[in-house]
C-alpha cells in the first residue's frame with residue numbers, strides 16, 4: 255500500500271458530478287495512515303478526478319497540506335460507496351485509538367457535509383434516509399463517551415448558516431432530552447426532528463432568509479409560515495408524529511402566544527418545547543451580522559428572565575444542567 259501523496263493524481267476522470275452520483279466528505283474525517291475503504295475523488299474544474307483508490311491511504315503531512323487549500327478540504331465519494339464511508343466512520347467512532355474529543359470532532363465534521371446536502375438535496379426522503387444513521391451515531395457516542403456531548407457542544411458553530419444551525423440545534427436538543435431522561439429510541443427521534451425543524455425554510459425566499467435588518471409585515475408573514483411548510487413536507491415522508499411536532503410546534507410559546515396554532519404548556523409536544531429552547535439558545539449564542547453572541551449561561555438566564563413565559567420552566571432549568579456538564583468537561 256502506498257500513500258497517494260507521493261504519486262499525485264491517479265487516472266480516471268469523472269465528468270458527471272451530479273449529487274446523485276457523488277457526495278461530499280470533509281478531509282478531517284479521513285484518518286491519516288488508515289487505508290480508505292472507498293475510492294476518493296477530488297474536484298478539478300468541472301470534473302471529479304480519482305485521487306485515492308480503495309485500500310490506499312493519506313499521510314499526516316498530506317492531510318495537513320491539503321487542509322490548507324480550499325480545493326483540498328473536501329473530497330467526493332461515489333454514492334454507491336456511501337455505506338463503506340459510513341462503516342469507516344463508525345469504526346473510528348468506536349475505536350480506542352481516539353479520545354472522546356477527537357471522536358466528537360470526526361462526527362461533527364462528517365455531519366456538516368450531510369447537513370449541506372440535506373439543505374441542497376431537493377429530495378427530502380433521501381436526506382431523511384441519510385440522517386437516520388447519523389443521528390444514531392450521535393446517540394451511540396453520547397452513550398459510550400459520557401463527555402462526548404460536552405465536546406460536541408464546545409465545537410458548535412460560530413457562523414450562522416441554516417445547516418450549521420440545524421446541526422447545532424440537534425446537538426443541544428439531544429443534550430437536553432438526555433438530561434430530561436428520554437430513552438435511546440426517543441433520542442433518535444428527537445435528533446431527527448431537530449435536524450429537520452427548519453426544513454420549511456426551503457419555501458421561504460432566500461432574500462428574506464438572508465435579509466439584514468427588520469422584515470416587512472409581508473416578509474415576516476412568509477417567514478412565519480415555515481412551520482406549516484415543514485409539516486407539509488414531512489407529511490409526505492415516513493416520519494413519526496413526534497418528528498413532525500419538533501418542526502410544526504417549535505415556534506409555539508409556553509404562554510400560548512406563539513405560532514402557528516397558539517398552543518400552550520402541555521398542549522405543545524415535548525419535542526416542540528425542547529426545540530423552542532435550543533433554537534433560541536443557538537440564535538443567541540451564535541455570531542450573526544447584527545448581534546453580539548451571548549455566552550451560554552447569559553443566554554439561558556436571559557431566556558429565563560427577559561423571555562419568561564415562553565419556555566417550559568422545567569426544561570429551561572434542565573438546560574442549565576446541560577451547560578454545567580459542558581463546563582465540567
Ligand SMILES: [Fe+2]
Nearest residue numbers: 451452480504
Ligand atoms: Fe424555525
Ligand SMILES: [Fe+2]
Nearest residue numbers: 419451452533
Ligand atoms: Fe431554527
